[in-house]
Amino acid sequence: MNALRRARLYHLHHRTYTEDLPFWVDAASRYAPPLLELGCGTGRVFHALRDAGFAPLGVDISFEMLAVLKEQQPAKGAPVPVFQGDARSLGVAAASLGLVILPCNTFSTFEPRERAALLGEIRRVLRPGGGFVFSAPNPLVLWEAAPQGALRPEMTLPLPNGGEMEVSSAWEREGARFTIRWVYEAEGMRCEWATTHLLEPPETTLKALRAAGFEIAALHGDFEGGDFEPSALYLVVEARKC
Numbered sequence: 001m002n003a004l005r006r007a008r009l010y011h012l013h014h015r016t017y018t019e020d021l022p023f024w025v026d027a028a029s030r031y032a033p034p035l036l037e038l039g040c041g042t043g044r045v046f047h048a049l050r051d052a053g054f055a056p057l058g059v060d061i062s063f064e065m066l067a068v069l070k071e072q073q074p075a076k077g078a079p080v081p082v083f084q085g086d087a088r089s090l091g092v093a094a095a096s097l098g099l100v101i102l103p104c105n106t107f108s109t110f111e112p113r114e115r116a117a118l119l120g121e122i123r124r125v126l127r128p129g130g131g132f133v134f135s136a137p138n139p140l141v142l143w144e145a146a147p148q149g150a151l152r153p154e155m156t157l158p159l160p161n162g163g164e165m166e167v168s169s170a171w172e173r174e175g176a177r178f179t180i181r182w183v184y185e186a187e188g189m190r191c192e193w194a195t196t197h198l199l200e201p202p203e204t205t206l207k208a209l210r211a212a213g214f215e216i217a218a219l220h221g222d223f224e225g226g227d228f229e230p231s232a233l234y235l236v237v238e239a240r241k242c
């Protein structure tokens with residue numbers, strides 16, 4: 001299966017995940033523009049922000065993900081302000097942004113050294129007092145997961161041109177690494193997405209943020225403003241450039 005087709009199936013699956021969208025819209029309303037979404041992918045959050053009247057910029061390392069994001073733009077609409085690039089080296093002017101967001105569990109996929117580069121770059125492009133907000137799975141909960149979860153069917157989704165896609169998932173935890181694997185089967189073809197999260201105590205993550213020149217403005221365990229607790233589903237962090 002080619003990479004573009006794979007990205008389209010990813011989008012079909014992930015657009016069913018909407019619980020965080022009001023949270024990102026609210027975050028956008030609390031900071032002065034410009035706003036940049038790192039790892040904007042196929043546009044799940046990016047388009048929700050535009051629909052809510054904001055004008056996000058987006059960057060993603062994958063051409064195929066960006067191509068799918070662009071496919072959702074009305075044919076006669078203005079070109080979408082997204083670019084292909086690496087969040088660790090954005091090529092964006094220093095102190096030029098009011099808010100940087102990194103939704104949907106991407107922060108915890110960066111290795112410690114990559115993360116230092118990522119945080120340094122985010123701090124560089126933010127104005128003083130600018131926000132950096134990300135959401136990640138709660139590492140404390142993933143630590144408690146069984147070492148393996150067998151592949152099991154999760155949902156069946158209609159394909160745009162008829163037919164169906166079967167979504168299954170499995171996981172594996174090896175020490176401080178938790179890998180989730182999605183399997184998509186559609187039209188007799190099968191493809192996989194695997195994402196590995198590095199598990200570290202939340203306090204270590206907050207320490208890394210402070211060491212990189214951020215203060216922690218808020219810490220949540222869900223997208224409704226609930227406090228972070230060890231049993232929370234998510235680790236949602238709002239940091240500000242000191």
Ligand SMILES: C[S@@+](CC[C@H](N)C(=O)[O-])C[C@H]1O[C@@H](n2cnc3c(N)ncnc32)[C@H](O)[C@@H]1O
Pocket residue numbers: 014038039040041042043044045059060061062065085086087088102103104105106
């Ligand atoms: C889990 S998806 C999230 C997509 C979107 N933000 C959402 O909420 O649905 C993560 C995205 O981050 C992108 N990504 C991963 N590493 C990146 C990097 N170093 N720089 C820019 N994008 C990156 C991937 O290509 C992928 O599209």
